[in-house]
Amino acid sequence: MSEARTLLVAGTASHVGKSTVAAGLCRLLADRGVDVAPYKAQNMSNNARAVADPDGETGEIGVSQYVQARAARVPATADMNPVLLKPRGDGESQLILRGEAVAHYSAGEYYEDHWTDALAAARESHARLAADHEAIVAEGAGSIAEPNLRERDLANVETARLADTDILLVADIERGGVFASLVGTIELMPEDLRERVVGAVITKFRGDRSLLEPGIEEFEERTEIPILGVVPYDDPGLPEEDSVSLPPVGERAVHGDDDGVPDERAVTVAVPRLPRASNMTDLEPLAREPGVRVAYLPLSASLDDADAVVLPGTKNTVDDLRALREAEFGEEIAAFDGPVVGLCGGYQLLGDRITNAGVESTDDLDAVEGFGLLPVATQFESDKRVEPVTRELRGVGPLAGAEGSVTGYEIHMGKTRLVGDAQRPFPGDGERDPDGAATDRVLGTYLHGLFENRVARDAFVEAVFAAVGRERPGRADGNGGNVTGGIDAAADRAAALLRDHVDLDALPFPQRGDGECP
Known part of the structure; x- marks a missing residue:
């Protein structure tokens, strides 16, 4: 059994705000004196950062885990994203295991010949993080409820099982049909994962929250899962995990x-x-x-x-x-x-x-x-x-x-x-x-x-x-520094969104302090 408690931030779909919620949680916990680390078992992205691997050598991980490590105020390591797939076109991706490039494989080759190695790397990396930290905020990938991927879903299903996680569901209301997305996700999740869900968060909301109350009440009656918060549409400015936001x-x-x-x-x-x-x-x-x-x-x-x-x-x-x-x-x-x-x-x-x-x-x-x-x-x-x-x-x-x-x-x-x-x-x-x-x-x-x-x-x-030949306008507030200052400011904004709009006491983490920066 892992020493650290792990919460899996899982989504009803891609680009619903999982990375922002995970980064905000990392900053909130760190500011409360909790020794927290981020984790994503498998990521697919060409946005990567160079960090130290478990043996002290350099390696690469997805940018979101680098950002979340900054939010958690801990050094980023390759254990935080042990499996990274970097697409290069023609159906192939470069496989990065614990920060080190292995080779290029098609999806079929990866799942048939290398997925067990990836699973082993994910287990080993989580075990090391769990031994070194009090809490882990794990980020899922895409939707947690994909029946066609269920038997090889390393970032969601396998993470929940290997790390014995609780699960926080995240759904994006801007896409429309947020309650249907939540109910459908819960219905399609494996039964053992459904029992791990501690709550849900609705993101990117614009307007009067009271208008959601009838939907929230019916959802909670139907599923017995609480809506822990409704987060307003307010981009904190964290670096994008992948190219979904590009045209x-x-x-x-x-x-x-x-x-x-x-x-x-x-x-x-x-x-x-x-x-x-x-x-x-x-x-x-x-x-x-x-x-x-x-x-x-x-x-x-x-x-x-x-x-x-x-x-x-x-x-x-x-x-x-x-x-x-x-x-x-x-x-x-x-x-x-x-x-x-x-x-x-x-x-x-x-x-x-x-x-x-x-x-x-x-x-x-x-x-x-x-x-x-x-x-x-x-x-x-x-x-x-x-x-x-x-x-x-x-x-x-x-x-x-x-x-x-x-x-x-x-x-x-x-x-x-x-x-x-x-x-x-x-x-x-x-x-x-x-x-x-x-x-x-x-x-x-x-x-x-x-x-x-x-x-x-x-x-x-x-x-x-x-x-x-034009005069440059004045610099924007908060944009005058280097990368670490920009990420730290964005992490603070993400933390403030959660602190103001999510019932954090319902999450299975040590409750210390009031969430303000020490």
């Missing part, structure tokens, strides 16, 4: 246009919506800057309305490069004369060429030509670099004027070297193997989280406004 490929969406700054005073940072985009949380700090619109564009879209371009990371650089070429993006980026930044895979795309390309692509390729905006060449290798990093930034190119220490992480395959003259944003890099390169208006770097650092974000935003 589908082929559609355009703009983030950051609700800041009160008139469009004629704003600037637009264009981000091509790569089919295999990863670590899109890199763009979220820019969208929170007043007057900055982050526009996710179809690959075939024109850059005529863009003031800057950021090429994001990608789980498959070569295939996304080919998709961009088919959409004639090369001509668009070559004609664009504003600031350009490439992050990780985007850095590789901006170079002259990529060799040994077959290591990453699903096709047998040797070399492919990049967009040629930076004098660098990348050679893919089977080894993967996963590492939290701190670098001394020297402001060059689109980051001109930036000086100071920046933190982030690297998760990439391949080594990139200079093949011509370029400025180096990180002077401490090896002479021929830089983590970044720049010209006067183009910069590429392997550093994920670059814009989470105020010094880099400020320099880039200033450069974009200067390029179009």
